[in-house]
Amino acid sequence: MPIDLNIFIGGAAGQGVxxxxxxxxxxxxRHGCQVLASQSYESRIRGGHIFNQIRVSDxxxxxxxxxxxxxxxxxxxxxxxxxxxxSAQGLVVYDTSHxxxxxxxxxxxxxSPDDLLPGAxxxxxxxxxxxxxxxxxxxxxxxxxxxxxxxxxxxxxxAEVVQWNVQAATRGYELASALKYPVSVAAMTPPAxxxxxxxxxxAVALGALGAGLQFISGYPMTPWSSVxxxxxxxxxRWGVVVEQSEDEIAAINMAIGASxxxxxxxxxxxxxxxxxxxxxxxLAGMTETPLVIVEAQRPGPxxxxxxxxxxxxxxxxxxxxxxxxxxxxxxxxNPAQGYALTALAFNLADRYxxxxxxxxxxxxxDTQFTLPPGEFPEVASDRALTTGPGQGVYERYAITPDxxxxxxxxxxxxxxxVADSDEHTPDGHLTEDLKVxxxxxxxxLRKLPGLVQELGGITTFGPDDAPLTxxxxxxxxxxxxxxxxxxxxxxxxxxxxxxxxIWPFPREAVNAALGQTRKLVxxxxxxxxxxxxxxxxxxxxxxxxxxxKYDGLPFTPEYILRGLTGMA
Amino acid sequence: xxxxxxxxxxxxxxxxxxxxxxGMLKAFKQALAELEIRPxxxxxxxxxxxxxxxxxxxxxxxxNGIHGRTLPVATGARLANPDLRVVAEAGDGDCYGEGxxxxxxxxxxxxxxxxxxxxxxxxxxxxxxxxPTTDMGYKTLLQPEGVAYPPLHALALAVSQDCSWVGRGFxxxxxxxxxxxxQALNHRGFALLEVxxxxxxxxxxxxxxxxxxxxYRVEEEPGYDPENELWAxxxxxEWGDRIPIGVIYRHPRRLLEETHPALAAGPLVRQAPRRPxxxxxxxxx
Numbered sequence: 001m002p003i004d005l006n007i008f009i010g011g012a013a014g015q016g017v018x019x020x021x022x023x024x025x026x027x028x029x030r031h032g033c034q035v036l037a038s039q040s041y042e043s044r045i046r047g048g049h050i051f052n053q054i055r056v057s058d059x060x061x062x063x064x065x066x067x068x069x070x071x072x073x074x075x076x077x078x079x080x081x082x083x084x085x086x087s088a089q090g091l092v093v094y095d096t097s098h099x100x101x102x103x104x105x106x107x108x109x110x111x112s113p114d115d116l117l118p119g120a121x122x123x124x125x126x127x128x129x130x131x132x133x134x135x136x137x138x139x140x141x142x143x144x145x146x147x148x149x150x151x152x153x154x155x156x157x158x159a160e161v162v163q164w165n166v167q168a169a170t171r172g173y174e175l176a177s178a179l180k181y182p183v184s185v186a187a188m189t190p191p192a193x194x195x196x197x198x199x200x201x202x203a204v205a206l207g208a209l210g211a212g213l214q215f216i217s218g219y220p221m222t223p224w225s226s227v228x229x230x231x232x233x234x235x236x237r238w239g240v241v242v243e244q245s246e247d248e249i250a251a252i253n254m255a256i257g258a259s260x261x262x263x264x265x266x267x268x269x270x271x272x273x274x275x276x277x278x279x280x281x282x283l284a285g286m287t288e289t290p291l292v293i294v295e296a297q298r299p300g301p302x303x304x305x306x307x308x309x310x311x312x313x314x315x316x317x318x319x320x321x322x323x324x325x326x327x328x329x330x331x332x333x334n335p336a337q338g339y340a341l342t343a344l345a346f347n348l349a350d351r352y353x354x355x356x357x358x359x360x361x362x363x364x365x366d367t368q369f370t371l372p373p374g375e376f377p378e379v380a381s382d383r384a385l386t387t388g389p390g391q392g393v394y395e396r397y398a399i400t401p402d403x404x405x406x407x408x409x410x411x412x413x414x415x416x417x418v419a420d421s422d423e424h425t426p427d428g429h430l431t432e433d434l435k436v437x438x439x440x441x442x443x444x445l446r447k448l449p450g451l452v453q454e455l456g457g458i459t460t461f462g463p464d465d466a467p468l469t470x471x472x473x474x475x476x477x478x479x480x481x482x483x484x485x486x487x488x489x490x491x492x493x494x495x496x497x498x499x500x501x502i503w504p505f506p507r508e509a510v511n512a513a514l515g516q517t518r519k520l521v522x523x524x525x526x527x528x529x530x531x532x533x534x535x536x537x538x539x540x541x542x543x544x545x546x547x548x549k550y551d552g553l554p555f556t557p558e559y560i561l562r563g564l565t566g567m568a
Numbered sequence: 569x570x571x572x573x574x575x576x577x578x579x580x581x582x583x584x585x586x587x588x589x590x591g592m593l594k595a596f597k598q599a600l601a602e603l604e605i606r607p608x609x610x611x612x613x614x615x616x617x618x619x620x621x622x623x624x625x626x627x628x629x630x631x632n633g634i635h636g637r638t639l640p641v642a643t644g645a646r647l648a649n650p651d652l653r654v655v656a657e658a659g660d661g662d663c664y665g666e667g668x669x670x671x672x673x674x675x676x677x678x679x680x681x682x683x684x685x686x687x688x689x690x691x692x693x694x695x696x697x698x699x700p701t702t703d704m705g706y707k708t709l710l711q712p713e714g715v716a717y718p719p720l721h722a723l724a725l726a727v728s729q730d731c732s733w734v735g736r737g738f739x740x741x742x743x744x745x746x747x748x749x750x751q752a753l754n755h756r757g758f759a760l761l762e763v764x765x766x767x768x769x770x771x772x773x774x775x776x777x778x779x780x781x782x783x784y785r786v787e788e789e790p791g792y793d794p795e796n797e798l799w800a801x802x803x804x805x806e807w808g809d810r811i812p813i814g815v816i817y818r819h820p821r822r823l824l825e826e827t828h829p830a831l832a833a834g835p836l837v838r839q840a841p842r843r844p845x846x847x848x849x850x851x852x853x
Contacts, residue, residue, distance in 0.1 A: 030853075196852035206848055212841030214830070215648055217640075234851075236829040238842050241647050246673035250640040253633065257613070257644025260631055261652065262837040265644070283634050373849050381843070409837065410629035410645075411652050414608050418623075418630040421616075429579055429624050430632065 003033075003058045005183050006067050007135060008082055010051035011074030011098075013044050016128040020072060021052040023153060024132045027146040028056055028139075029197050029370050032188035036061040037197070038367040040553065043222070043306040049077050056139075058188060061370065062334070063478035066558045069183065070138065072131050073099050079106075089182050093134050095127045109134055109176055116168040129165040130172030137176025140186035143169065196371050200364035200475070203335035203376075204294060205230035207342025209238060212381045214263035217243045217254040221273045222306050223362040224296040228268070248273035252280040252293070259289050260419060262385075262409035264346050268294030268358075271313050272303060278320045281355055285325030287419040288397065288405070288444065290349035290356075292342070297361040299552045308552030309362035311474055311525035314534070317357050318503055326352065326403075326447045329503035331359040333459065333477025336375040337500055338364070343379035348454065351384045352447045353407060359502065361525070363554035364475035390415045395426040399439060403446030448504050455501035456509030462488055462495030469517035470560070471543065472524060473499040473531050479555035480523050483564075486557060499531070505538040514541065521567070523547040523560055570601045575627050582621060588688060588765030588776075589618060591739035593625055596684075598742075599749035611652045613642040615667070617659035617693050619686035636666025639674045639683065643824070646679050649837040650825050653753065654680070660687040664700040664720050671722070671760075675731040678758045679824040682749075685722070685760065688767035689774045696770035706773060723762060723804035727797060727817045732757030734804065734817040738783045739765040740776050744813065757821060764811070779811070786812035794818050 007024070011017045018039070025037040036055045042048035053064055068085040071078065073094040083103065086092075094102065096112040111134060117126035132146055150165040198206075204227050208216070216235075218228040228242070235242040241258075245251040248269050255267040269277060274295050284291045295317050299310040317329055328348050332338035338360070345356040386406035394415030398405040405426075410417040418428025423437045431437070459477065462484045472480040477498045487494040497513045499506075514520065522532040522543035527550040529543070536542040547563035549555055575597045583589050600610065612623035616635035623630040629652070633641045638656040646654045663671055663685045674683065689706075691697040697710045701722070705714040726734045733755040737745035745763065752759040764783065766776050786792060786803055789812075793799040800817035825831050833839055 194853040196849060198852045202852065206845065209848060210843055210845040212843050214836045214839070214841055215644065217644065234848065238844050238848075239830045239833065239836070239839055241828045241830050241836060243643075243647065245640065246669050249637060250670055250673065253637040253640035254644035254647075256633070257631065257641035257646075258648040258836075259644075260641070261611075261645040261648035263648045264841065265648070279634055280637065283637075287631070287633075376845055376849055378843075378845055381841070409649075410611055411608060411649055411837075416607060416627065416629050420624075420630070420632040421634050422632065428630065429577075430621070 003056065003183060003185060005056040005069045005139070006065060007054040007056065007070040007072065008051055008068045009054070009072040010049065010078030010082060012047045013042065013050050014046040015074045016124050017050050017052050017074065019128045020131050021054060023146060023149040024135055025054045025368065026149055026197050027132070027136060028054070028141060028185070029195055030145040030190060031141050031185065032190050033057065033185055034059060034061050034370045035197065036064060036367065036369055038064045038363065038554070041307050049081060051078065051082070056185065063482040063557055064367070064554065065482070066556045070135060072135065074127065076100060091138070091181060093131055097127070109138070109179060111172060111175070116171045117164055125161070125164050126168040129168035133169035133172030134176040137173040138179060138181040140184040143173045193373060196373065197368050198335050198371060199226070199366055199368045200332065200335050200338045200360060201226040201296070202230045203338035204342045204358060204360065205234070206376060207339040207379070208266055208292070208346070209234065209240070210339070210376070210379045211343040211346035212264050213240055213266055213346070215241045215255065215258035215265040217245050217251040217267050219245050219248045219251050219269065219273060221270045223298060223365040224268045224270045224273065224294060226365050227294050227296070248276040249280065252277040253283070255291055256280060256284055256287070256289050259291055260287070260410070266292040266294070268296065270296045270298050271300045271316065274320070282321040282325065283421050284355040285321065285327065285444070286421050288353040289419070290353055292345045292349050292356050292358065294358045294360060296365055297359065299550065305552040307362065309525065309554050310550065310552065311361060311476065312527070312530070312550065314359065314502070314526070314530040317359055318534070325444055326354050326451065327503065328352070328354065328356040328451060329359055330357065331474035331500055331502050332364065333475060333498055333500055335369050336371055339376055341500060347380070347382045348451065351382060352404060352451050354447060359474060361475050385409065387412070389413070393427060396428045397424060397426045397440065397443070399426055399443050401446070402450050403443045452504040452506060455504065456506035457501045458509055458513045459498040459500065460495060460513055461485070463493055464495065464515070466493035466495040467518040468492070468494040468521070469497055469514060469519070470494060470521045470523055471497045471499070471514070472522070473502060476523055476525060476555050479557050479560055482557040483560035486561065505534065507538050510535070511539055519544050521545045521547055521564065523555065525549050525555065570604050570606070572597050572601045574607060575600055577625050577627050579624055581625050583618060584769050586768040587618065588739035588767065589622065589686065591742050591745065592684070592686065592763055592765060593622065595742045595745035596749055597626070598746040599753060603750055603753055605653055605753070609651070609653050610655065611645055612655045612657060613638045613645065614657040615659070615662040617662050619657050619659040619662065622657040636662050637670065638662065639667060639670040639681070642681050643674065643677065643679050646681055647825065647828065647831070647836065649835045650680070650831065651835050656681055656683045658683065658685055660685060660689065660699045660701045661691050664722050672729065674758055675726055675729045677824040678732050678821050680757060682752045682759045682761065685762045686765045687762050688765050688771055690767050690771040692767045692770050703773070721805055721807065723760070723816060724801055726760050727800045727804045730819050730821065731760055731817065732819050732821045733759035733815070734800065735759070735761045735815045736813045737761060737763045738779055738813050739763055740780055741783070741813065744785065748815065751815060757823060764813070782809060782811045783813045784810055786814035786816060
């Protein structure tokens, strides 16, 4: 019997929902389980309702799903909200100090702070650690990996805190071991090679560090901040300058300054902050300064839903900035793609001397996948710089057939590097010569044909001759892939076409991937089908049916399948 | 002393005849020559306005960016390559209006950057609207009843926030200005040098004559004490019948460049990126 278990951990912000999720997911992964952990939270520091999910399987997981098999309830609201989602094997592990009313028909495991840690020295520690132990006990997983994680996590807080955690986890494990639960992971074995539990934004940070990032500037904004934090935590050790800027305008201009001076530089924000960056996006385009920008989407417009997810900024990043200039847009579907595309972004930015977007979202940012280290290979770095002696006057914007001018760095020789946001002559000085203007504009745009040759990355899944194709992009990859897998399981042949190289639009590759499909469905997390519009603009084709969602929560395979019912 | 000719760009200058920027350009070239700063060691970052054209009329590495954002670009470049001498050129509108937040942040960060603010008390490129430093009551096409609120005292603001070097020059006193440029370029930290720079086309009040009658060399005053914050604050606020020029405040502080551990191993741009993927993976096991 394959294992597919969905654990929900719910409570108010500040109660320790994340403190339970992280060690629990990692302990199960170290035991050999495949886990996928995702987060749903509100924009507040205390209170509200937040819940995390840990999906556990013996097979690789690509998506979250609906339904709750184990509910860890830290407050009453969690029980009432998620009770309708409980499956036939549903069981509630609950904190008796906060959950006072347990509906009689529900199977439950009561955790009392007094019992877990007599004397209740620290009620939240007791319940958090106790719940971790209890879930492992129910699933017949070993406790040892959890105790080791608790020691690692709390070692810095002193021996007493470690002891409290270990004691509460052990007691929770004992209480649960006495219960019968129909799902067991006892037969799983730790993998020969350690696996990673890694989120999308952590993978983007690794991709950037792997590509030789040396400068990152940013202003905090959810969900973008997690890239900045993930790099920031590792910056000092690895020779990266991290500068928290006074605003997003400064963030992008600083990164442009650092890149002009010669290091690989990155910035980013979410929609509102990126709106502030747009003028300088054009500056990078006009001065032909390599730049990698993470745009982490959340629902808008304006402040919107700060902690929720969306794919609503596609049109925005494609069109941001006045007039035409070349850019690239990449949208990873999972952490492995996040790593590879970020590394690619730096090479494209350097080779073509332009801004490159990594278009992510809250679901991608926060969702942790189980991945083997092989998904994170060493990446090649191509700086595409011109070095060595020059020939007299250096022209930063020399007109070339492919639009790419030899790039030198300031301070590395007698060649002066003159960059200008005004329209400029080949040697970088501002000009009002309108013939020069036209020639420069054409030169910049000539980069696109070369750039598109490097793109075309498409992930397909399912039989090539299936009459039904579900197309998607970015972080909707996993839910769509699982929906397609389920369709094929019930003898409804279907396939997925997932785009991660978005712009310049890889027209030939997309046309080839879509082939002669009879029915095309576009699945995206926005209200108007932005990718469908792009597809129509670039290929003349369009979807026969749209599956859209814009309530701030990610797709689930179930939602997508429901969206297909009644389709003509 | 390097020959001044080596800073000649050989480009047609688009400033009006008599523009205060000419005096600034002359004084700046003289300071560079005397300090023997070679064009390839120098990066001048500018924004938009007549001040934005300044580096085009020099021989130097140049980044002429967008309005108000000279300081972030200069800061990024300086952190990437502290071997570059970085100078930011901005106007009163550019630095005190559009980019005011960056001025506050640069004062706090204290990178070794010389910020030169070309102050002509007017928006000249857009034909004469009031700037943040226009005096109250000054009439423009857009402010026909006269400017309704007081000008920004940027130097007083800078002193109050412990800006590590604050000075003011006058484009009509080229030798004095050249000396100020030299002191500011030699200062180890963020230096704000405001230069009174008459706009001969759009400002018919704050003319060469108007400034000449008011400016005085503050270092020649009895009790000159630029290390003293309270003295400096008083001088920085002085504006009217008497306007001080010279070094107003000096307050050495830790450099931004010293706060980044990554820079201990030398300029970032000269370091090979470490790209530590295998080591980093262990964080996620």
